[in-house]
Amino acid sequence: MANLPIIQPDNPILRKRARKVTSFDAKFQTLIDDMLETLEKAPGVGLAAPQVAVPLRVFIARLPDDEEGKKEFGDNAGVLYVFANPEFVKTSKEMVEGIEGCLSIPGWVGTVERHEQVVIRGQDRFGKPIKIKAKGWLARVFQHEADHLDGRLYIDIAKEVWQPTEEDEEETALADQAKAE
Ligand code: CO
DSSP states (O other): OOOOOOOOTTSGGGGSOOBOOOOOSHHHHHHHHHHHHHHHHTTOSEEEGGGGTOOBSEEEEEBOOSHHHHHHHGGGBTOEEEEEEEEEEEEOSOEEEEEEOOTTSTTOEEEEEEESEEEEEEEOTTSOEEEEEEEHHHHHHHHHHHHHTTTOOHHHHOSEEEOOOHHHHHHHHHHHHHHHO
Protein backbone atom coordinates (compact mmCIF):
# COMPACT_ATOMS: atom_id res chain seq x y z
CA MET A 1 0.00 0.00 0.00
CA ALA A 2 1.10 3.53 -0.60
CA ASN A 3 0.11 6.94 0.61
CA LEU A 4 -0.69 8.80 -2.63
CA PRO A 5 -0.21 12.53 -3.20
CA ILE A 6 -3.50 14.44 -3.34
CA ILE A 7 -3.67 16.84 -6.26
CA GLN A 8 -5.02 20.40 -6.19
CA PRO A 9 -7.13 22.39 -8.70
CA ASP A 10 -4.04 23.49 -10.67
CA ASN A 11 -3.89 19.88 -11.95
CA PRO A 12 -6.35 19.51 -14.89
CA ILE A 13 -7.20 15.88 -13.95
CA LEU A 14 -9.30 17.26 -11.10
CA ARG A 15 -11.43 19.15 -13.64
CA LYS A 16 -12.02 16.33 -16.12
CA ARG A 17 -14.90 13.87 -16.33
CA ALA A 18 -13.52 10.56 -15.10
CA ARG A 19 -13.84 7.31 -17.09
CA LYS A 20 -16.07 4.40 -16.18
CA VAL A 21 -14.43 1.57 -14.23
CA THR A 22 -14.54 -1.46 -16.52
CA SER A 23 -11.92 -3.71 -14.95
CA PHE A 24 -11.87 -4.76 -11.30
CA ASP A 25 -8.45 -6.37 -11.69
CA ALA A 26 -5.39 -6.49 -9.42
CA LYS A 27 -4.32 -3.02 -10.52
CA PHE A 28 -7.71 -1.61 -9.51
CA GLN A 29 -7.49 -3.41 -6.12
CA THR A 30 -4.11 -1.77 -5.53
CA LEU A 31 -5.63 1.62 -6.35
CA ILE A 32 -8.41 1.06 -3.79
CA ASP A 33 -5.93 -0.09 -1.12
CA ASP A 34 -3.75 2.95 -1.80
CA MET A 35 -6.77 5.27 -1.63
CA LEU A 36 -7.77 3.71 1.71
CA GLU A 37 -4.32 4.31 3.14
CA THR A 38 -4.29 7.86 1.77
CA LEU A 39 -7.68 8.66 3.31
CA GLU A 40 -6.67 7.12 6.63
CA LYS A 41 -3.69 9.49 6.83
CA ALA A 42 -5.58 12.57 5.68
CA PRO A 43 -8.01 14.71 7.66
CA GLY A 44 -10.98 13.82 5.47
CA VAL A 45 -14.07 11.59 5.19
CA GLY A 46 -13.98 10.89 1.48
CA LEU A 47 -11.59 10.58 -1.43
CA ALA A 48 -12.30 10.26 -5.16
CA ALA A 49 -9.82 8.69 -7.60
CA PRO A 50 -9.30 11.92 -9.60
CA GLN A 51 -7.94 13.48 -6.38
CA VAL A 52 -5.01 11.06 -6.58
CA ALA A 53 -4.62 11.80 -10.30
CA VAL A 54 -6.44 8.65 -11.49
CA PRO A 55 -9.30 9.62 -13.84
CA LEU A 56 -11.62 6.72 -12.93
CA ARG A 57 -15.18 6.82 -11.61
CA VAL A 58 -14.60 5.53 -8.09
CA PHE A 59 -14.64 7.06 -4.62
CA ILE A 60 -14.31 5.89 -1.05
CA ALA A 61 -15.92 7.35 2.09
CA ARG A 62 -15.78 6.69 5.79
CA LEU A 63 -17.41 8.78 8.53
CA PRO A 64 -15.48 9.00 11.81
CA ASP A 65 -16.25 6.41 14.48
CA ASP A 66 -14.77 8.16 17.49
CA GLU A 67 -17.15 8.96 20.34
CA GLU A 68 -18.48 12.08 18.62
CA GLY A 69 -18.82 10.30 15.29
CA LYS A 70 -20.76 7.41 16.80
CA LYS A 71 -23.16 9.86 18.41
CA GLU A 72 -23.57 11.88 15.23
CA PHE A 73 -23.66 9.14 12.57
CA GLY A 74 -24.95 6.08 14.45
CA ASP A 75 -24.69 2.91 12.37
CA ASN A 76 -22.95 4.76 9.54
CA ALA A 77 -19.95 5.71 11.72
CA GLY A 78 -16.78 3.93 10.67
CA VAL A 79 -18.37 2.02 7.79
CA LEU A 80 -16.19 1.99 4.71
CA TYR A 81 -17.98 2.73 1.46
CA VAL A 82 -16.38 2.04 -1.92
CA PHE A 83 -18.44 3.14 -4.92
CA ALA A 84 -17.39 2.48 -8.49
CA ASN A 85 -19.52 3.96 -11.29
CA PRO A 86 -21.94 5.61 -8.84
CA GLU A 87 -25.30 6.96 -9.98
CA PHE A 88 -28.03 8.69 -8.01
CA VAL A 89 -31.30 6.91 -8.68
CA LYS A 90 -33.26 9.17 -6.32
CA THR A 91 -32.63 12.54 -4.71
CA SER A 92 -34.89 14.25 -2.18
CA LYS A 93 -36.54 17.55 -2.99
CA GLU A 94 -35.47 18.72 0.43
CA MET A 95 -32.12 20.50 0.38
CA VAL A 96 -29.89 21.19 3.37
CA GLU A 97 -27.00 23.55 3.87
CA GLY A 98 -23.76 22.38 5.42
CA ILE A 99 -20.11 23.33 5.68
CA GLU A 100 -17.76 21.32 3.48
CA GLY A 101 -14.05 21.14 2.96
CA CYS A 102 -12.02 19.16 0.45
CA LEU A 103 -8.64 17.44 0.68
CA SER A 104 -7.79 18.99 -2.71
CA ILE A 105 -8.43 22.52 -1.40
CA PRO A 106 -6.64 22.60 1.95
CA GLY A 107 -7.30 25.51 4.28
CA TRP A 108 -10.73 26.43 2.85
CA VAL A 109 -14.33 25.57 3.68
CA GLY A 110 -17.65 26.60 2.20
CA THR A 111 -21.41 26.50 2.64
CA VAL A 112 -23.00 24.08 0.19
CA GLU A 113 -26.60 23.08 -0.40
CA ARG A 114 -27.13 19.34 -0.97
CA HIS A 115 -30.02 16.91 -1.23
CA GLU A 116 -30.93 15.75 2.27
CA GLN A 117 -31.46 12.17 1.07
CA VAL A 118 -30.20 10.17 -1.87
CA VAL A 119 -30.39 6.64 -3.19
CA ILE A 120 -27.09 5.78 -4.79
CA ARG A 121 -26.33 2.80 -6.96
CA GLY A 122 -22.98 1.52 -8.18
CA GLN A 123 -20.50 -1.30 -7.78
CA ASP A 124 -18.27 -2.32 -4.91
CA ARG A 125 -14.50 -2.81 -5.28
CA PHE A 126 -15.05 -6.24 -6.83
CA GLY A 127 -17.69 -5.10 -9.31
CA LYS A 128 -20.69 -6.39 -7.39
CA PRO A 129 -23.78 -4.16 -7.72
CA ILE A 130 -24.65 -2.14 -4.59
CA LYS A 131 -27.44 0.28 -3.75
CA ILE A 132 -27.65 2.41 -0.61
CA LYS A 133 -30.11 4.92 0.79
CA ALA A 134 -28.31 7.71 2.63
CA LYS A 135 -29.33 10.84 4.45
CA GLY A 136 -27.69 13.77 6.19
CA TRP A 137 -23.89 13.81 6.27
CA LEU A 138 -23.46 10.52 4.48
CA ALA A 139 -25.69 11.75 1.64
CA ARG A 140 -23.63 14.97 1.57
CA VAL A 141 -20.33 13.08 1.36
CA PHE A 142 -21.64 10.89 -1.48
CA GLN A 143 -22.75 13.98 -3.44
CA HIS A 144 -19.42 15.76 -2.87
CA GLU A 145 -17.41 12.71 -3.95
CA ALA A 146 -19.61 11.93 -6.97
CA ASP A 147 -19.12 15.55 -8.12
CA HIS A 148 -15.35 14.91 -8.24
CA LEU A 149 -15.99 12.24 -10.87
CA ASP A 150 -17.49 14.91 -13.13
CA GLY A 151 -14.70 17.39 -12.47
CA ARG A 152 -16.89 19.47 -10.17
CA LEU A 153 -15.62 20.94 -6.90
CA TYR A 154 -17.66 22.23 -3.97
CA ILE A 155 -16.28 25.73 -4.53
CA ASP A 156 -18.18 25.77 -7.85
CA ILE A 157 -21.54 25.54 -6.08
CA ALA A 158 -20.78 26.97 -2.63
CA LYS A 159 -22.77 30.00 -1.47
CA GLU A 160 -19.74 31.26 0.36
CA VAL A 161 -16.15 30.05 0.86
CA TRP A 162 -13.69 31.17 3.49
CA GLN A 163 -10.45 30.26 5.21
CA PRO A 164 -11.21 29.31 8.80
CA THR A 165 -8.95 31.02 11.29
CA GLU A 166 -7.52 29.38 14.39
CA GLU A 167 -10.20 31.27 16.35
CA ASP A 168 -12.97 29.64 14.25
CA GLU A 169 -11.44 26.26 14.96
CA GLU A 170 -11.33 26.98 18.68
CA GLU A 171 -15.00 27.98 18.55
CA THR A 172 -15.89 24.74 16.77
CA ALA A 173 -13.93 22.76 19.34
CA LEU A 174 -15.78 24.55 22.14
CA ALA A 175 -19.14 23.93 20.45
CA ASP A 176 -18.26 20.25 20.08
CA GLN A 177 -17.26 20.14 23.71
CA ALA A 178 -20.56 21.74 24.71
CA LYS A 179 -22.43 19.16 22.60
CA ALA A 180 -20.55 16.35 24.31
CA GLU A 181 -21.44 17.60 27.76
CO1 CO B 1 -13.38 16.83 -2.25
